Amino acid sequence: MYEIMYIFMLKSQPHGITCGENMVKECKEEAGIPGSISNRAIPVGAVSYMDIDGYRYKRDVLFCYDLKLPESFIPKNEESFISLIKNVADGEVESFKLIPVTNVANVIRRTYLFKPNCCLVIIDFLFRHGYISLKRLPKKGKKKKTLILIVI
Secondary structure, three states, X not given: OOEEEEEEEEOOOOOOOOHHHHHHHHHHHHHOOOHHHHOOOEEEEEEEEEEEEOOEXXXXXXXXXXXXXXXXXXXXXXXOHHHHHHOOOOOOOOOEEEEEHHHHHHHHHHOOOOOHHXXXXXXXXXXXXXXXXXXXXXXXXXOOOEEEEEXX
């Protein structure tokens, strides 16, 4: 039996709704997660970074949430109402990958499977849950078998 964690980040925050409301909305749109499940997401902090965009620096903040999903849950990208009117999907989700958490750091290190900002959020998750540390030693104690659902 595995524990399935959905690592979720909010890159943009619309005016007029809270981060929590935006998270529920995005979970529904990006992965088809119903509000009855996404309301259980735990806000775990934010990752801020600076990127170089052409000749300028671009600052960004990603609001991070951890969400345990039922083993039977199968994600699917759902088009928003606006996307349906325009007859296009928002293109934010290419695919979903279910990867054992013990393999994720190596995937980040050896491939370009994830966008750089996604890597930051995944590394944050790995630190917070003791899979990597500054000493490169895992936390003591028995580890759960965990799979991470990652949006690509």
